[in-house]
Amino acid sequence: MTKTPSRSRKRTTAPRPSTELTLAVAAALDKKAIDLVVLDLRKAAAFTDYFVICTGANTRQVQAIADGIKEALARKGTKPSVVEGEGRGDWVLIDYFDFVVHIFTVATRDFYGLERLWGDAERVEVSA
Numbered sequence: 001m002t003k004t005p006s007r008s009r010k011r012t013t014a015p016r017p018s019t020e021l022t023l024a025v026a027a028a029l030d031k032k033a034i035d036l037v038v039l040d041l042r043k044a045a046a047f048t049d050y051f052v053i054c055t056g057a058n059t060r061q062v063q064a065i066a067d068g069i070k071e072a073l074a075r076k077g078t079k080p081s082v083v084e085g086e087g088r089g090d091w092v093l094i095d096y097f098d099f100v101v102h103i104f105t106v107a108t109r110d111f112y113g114l115e116r117l118w119g120d121a122e123r124v125e126v127s128a
Contacts, residue, residue: 020078021050021099025126027072028054031065033103039114039121050099051118055109059089065103066092 021038028036033054042049056062063086070080073096082095090108094101102114 018098020073020076020096021052023072023076024052024069024094024096024099024101027068028052028065028101028103029126031056031068032061033065034106035109036126037115038124038126039118040124041118041121044118044121046118048095048098048100050124051114051121052099052101053104053109053114054102055104055106057106059105062089062092062103062105066094066101069094069101069103 025036025038034057036052036054039051039053040049041051054065056065066083066086070083073079078096080094080096083092085092090105091112092101092103094103104112
């Protein structure tokens with residue numbers, strides 16, 4: 001019996017998120033971030049590859065999430081280029097060039113609606 005040549009299927013997979021992005025997500029979840037979403041902005045005309053968007057129940061938790069992310073990445077030698085909003089605590093932005101983390105209080109996240117603004121962006125599956 002002769003073997004028929006099989007057709008090889010070209011399989012395309014999206015590049016995996018960076019280790020730093022994965023660490024940031026894990027650190028946010030470790031601090032009990034609510035409703036965490038990762039948006040892939042690589043196909044959009046954006047200044048970064050990913051947005052990590054999450055919520056803290058109050059300003060104290062927002063700050064704890066931000067601190068947890070910065071500490072986890074600092075242990076790997078990665079420091080943010082910009083951190084904004086730490087003084088107020090209702091929206092903390094942490095810029096790591098390849099991805100930007102947005103940590104909101106519930107009301108502030110609802111008001112600004114980043115997911116709506118970047119509605120064309122693909123959501124990346126996040127496992128707990």
